[in-house]
Amino acid sequence: MTDKHNVLSRRNFVSGLALAAAALTFTVRTALAEVLRKLDLSEEEWRQRLTPEQFRVLRKEGTERSYTSPLDKEKRSGMYHCAGCDLPLFTSEMKFDSGTGWPSFYDVLPGHIETRTDYKLFLPRTEYHCARCGGHQGHVFKDGPQPTGLRYCNNGVALRFRPTGESA
Secondary structure (H helix, E strand, O other), rough: OHHHHHHHEEEEHHHHHHHHHHHHHHHHHHHHHHOOOOOOOOOHHHHHHHHHHHHHHHOOOOOOOOOOOOOHOOOOOEEEOOOOOOEEEEEHEEEEEEEEOOOOOOOOOOOOOEEEEEOOOOOOOOEEEEEEOOOEEEEEOOOOOOOOOOOOEEEEHHHHEEEEOOOO
């Protein structure tokens, strides 16, 4: 083979890789857009879908009493999903015991939550919601462990835990 042939072969290979990467990126973005497609239900539809306590927390931005959720002590491997729409929000690897009485996580699955400032207690706090259904999950604080230093303090009633290996 000539040097010219090797250069062309390498260029073709690199061009092919670039095209494959672009196609994969498009496919992943399309799939993510579908997963995060907004779920917009009426208040009545939400009331039918959720328990009264889930409705109060997820749709009316309530807070459950601390130390009442069994998910606070959940130690199995798995995923934590929004109880309103089943969007995965956290992995069990992101969970830690904050001692607050609510399930706490130091990170979230990228793009799966949205935040806004909440002034309900007069001091500003960062509130977070499910990116798909807008369900209120809890508040994020800057007193968590590394690597993020964040504590996503979640209402257990706003989550559904799915252990590893359990199907939907």
